[in-house]
Amino acid sequence: MPHRKVPPHLRQNARRMRSAMTEAELKLWNELRAHRLMGLSFRRQMPIGRYIADFACPEHKLIVEVDGSQHADNETYDQARTRFLEGQGWQVIRFWNDDVLNDIDNVCTHILRLVGRGEL
Template sequence: MPHYSVSRRLRSNARRMRSDMTEAELKLWNELRAGRLEGLQFRRQMPIDRYIADFACPNHKLIIEVDGSQHGERRTEDAERTTRLAALGWTVLRFWNDDVLRDIDAVCTHILRTIGRNAP
């Protein structure tokens, strides 16, 4: 995996965000952490380039973002972010908070299918 130069400020923000996760992020993290999803290793609030990904699976270059209502107003910024991360070789999946809270199984199935695994 390539080494990314990450500023102290970005690392500090990532640490703060790990302790201040939303309900939807906590629910998804409970499914992803410690290899619970088919043994995949995810990191939460991982700095990548100049961004902090909600969740990242470095082995598959997969980023998962859990978006609240504020992202409806930030579509341009989110699109630019996704384009930049894709240029670095990452695939970005975005889920709305409501999707995670209401149907976590469908979210996990979509994640697995994205990396070419069949859902259980």
């Protein structure tokens, strides 16, 4: 995958977002970081094009988004964002905060199924 230069404002936003993660994002990151989920390598708050993905697994071109209630009001933006990312070859999956906070095992199982790693 070619490495593209990230504009300074996007890099700064990604850094800010990494230090201000939501409770649900932190919980999922604790499952994904350091190859804890079946050896998969995830990056958090990764700039892709003009967007910042919550979690990205470059090896499998998979983006995992964790959405709070504010996303119910931003459906048009989220759809455009997803179309752009999919146009770049990424698969985007979304989980609601409540799913991550209350059913992390099934969230992780779903991620593993998508990359062909089976069950936990």
